[in-house]
Amino acid sequence: MRISRGDVEHIARLARLRLTEGEKETYGLQLSDILEYVEKLKELDTSEVDPTSHVIPLSNVFREDLLQGSLSREEALRNAPQAADAFYRVPKIIE
């Protein structure tokens, strides 16, 4: 399965990555290789195998609805590249 340049550009846009022409070429080939490898798995007969989303045989892990305290605003904002007063500050979102 070959991945087109358009596919690479689409995926890059979803991941907010800016790729050079060379990178588009490289990643296109690498992604194609990965898909080909996965294609191989399809040759296996899995009709008797349950789909596995989790490998741990566990379900229903809950916490009770109790308050456990939060970070102070100063702590929460400490790692933010930019903060303004009480908020995280980000590049202008264009709607």
Add this chain to the structure above:
Amino acid sequence: MSGYEAVIGLEIHAQLLTESKIFCGCSTRFGAEPNTQTCPVCIGMPGVLPVLNRRAVEFTIRTGLALNCTIASYSRFARKNYFYPDLPKGYQISQYELPLCRDGHLEIHAGGVRRRVGITRIHLEEDAGKNIHQKDSSLVDLNRAGVPLMEIVTEPDIRTPTEAAAFMKKLRNILRYLDVCDGNMEQGSLRCDANVSVRPAGSTGLGTKTEVKNINSFRFVEKALAYEIRRQMRVLEEGGRVVQETRLWDPAAGVTVSMRTKEEAQDYRYFPEPDLVPLEVGEEWIEEIRSTLVELPDKKRERFMSEYGLPEYDAEVLTEERAVADWFEEAVRLGGSPKAVSNWMMTELSRLLNETGREIADAPITPAHLVSLLKLIEEGTISGTIAKTVFEEVFRSGREPEVIVREKGLVQITDTGEIERLVDDVLSANPAEVERYRKGEAKLLGFFVGQVMKASKGKANPKLVNELLRRKLS
């Protein structure tokens, strides 16, 4: 415009009334100072793990049962991947192919039509934060990130904006009855997006749909949909084609506008959430939750009609809110006559609640107060007119009706001699009207009654006033 019909499906987001967030112990309280209710889990620090809030699951199952859904014995969470500044992890934990509830329905009654609206699914997910847009940057408050949301998706069974509004109103009432959501559209704890298309009336195929977002008030449900349907019909009539897109309702302009952003990139790459184990809900748990279900508005309305002999209209109004229905039943339990209690609640009480912007539960007046007041009227101690004044006073102060009546000297005048004096005064002060009445203008009686009542400051027994007037004027 005839010749077309609309097809509407709704996607509703309801914030659950849990104390803490869905995957961490931060508070969900509305209106807190920005960024004071967050922790490493809900702001997406590396290495943290979400743990599911049991109550959020219970609330969703409770809602599913109330909406006649099948509760999935096995469901799981999924990651919905997209980048937006209010989504700190770069993905939203939601449910995708295995939601908690599915295949339910809700019956609505609107514009003379009874319609069963299918509920496709109800799933559980986390809310995102809030953005504030400024001139050259945007600000983000993550208090809301991780607040539990229920997403309720209907089948495209709704045909008119009126039906959509009726559905939203009924759903809101049920969610409030169930105590799972406060139903406040203006504050955003209940949000509604609509998928709308139009087609030639009578056809069964579906036209191209648009998704209308930002309908943030009950008033706008009808307005936004009516606008969008008209817009699509006009496009078709002019020989054009409806474009599949997301449109934002602009309440100020009263129109929907195309949201031409990266809508082509709706590639969420869902996959099972590896950080959360699956959810298995057994019969026993479902039955335990079912046993805690309260009587819902439809059932209560029917019971109010059969048990208390109320007209359908009264029963409908009184059962919209659980607190109102409980107030009514308490008053009846204390000895109030159902119809009298209903009348007072639907007129004076409702008016005063509206005027003061209060909820019935916070009003100083109690069912016991109303019952005392009804007794005072029944015994003839006060007139109906005076009772309204007393009611208002009790509503504002929470004091006993008897005390107010005594203190203000509002006891009804039933002394015939005293009323007769007032009647005589009124008749001699209005000789022209007396003349006209005697010549056959019978409707002037109301004028005389009004004058006498006014002279007595509302305290005269109206029945006696009527009797005396008729006698004197004959």
